[in-house]
Amino acid sequence: QVQLVQSGAEVKTPGSSVKVSCKASGGTFSTFSINWVRQAPGQGLEWMGDISPMFGKANYAQKFQGRVTITADESTTTSYMELSSLRVEDTAVYFCARERRVHEPVFGSWGQGTLITVSA
């Protein structure tokens, strides 16, 4: 069973960038896509994008195009999500999640979440 461990909470100022890591252990890293999902305080879940570590190809939700970059490092079995030009409304818990089966974006394993607070 794969485990996903994320980096710790951060406080950022508007206009800055943040990079969150997600380290996978206990399973095959390269084959399964890693997805990033965020949840604003008291709100629902919002898919941001995903990456196939094997091919290094990322896909992004249109809402975040141009502001988000998702990468994966096979040597360290870690995925990263970088969000730039931060706004107060980007304050949220950011989760990484692995697809349950190859090419099936159902999220069977989740990281513990990383709280990103954007405040002046």
Next chain:
Amino acid sequence: EIVLTQSPGTLSLSPGKSATLSCRASQSVTSDYLAWYQQKPGQAPRLLIYGASSRANGIPDRFSGSGSGTDFTLTVSRLEPEDFAVYYCQQYDRPPWTFGQGTKVEIK
């Protein structure tokens, strides 16, 4: 994008009762690419159901999913204390993958 609308927003029930949660899609979800998750405060979501009706590993059989096209249902029979949580549906038919806004099942 496919918009998922969940109802009701909140369901107040007593332990031992059954909960019926609805998820309606703005467009037909082909091949029943619909999943359900449970989320408790301060925790990551947990996968319950995929393919509209298949239970994920380790999920008790009191959780069942049904439906097709645009209308899907999650039923939780005989509510246990640990079942009181927020439930989300998610479609994975067409990107961007989208979630419903959630249904909170609370203790009456």
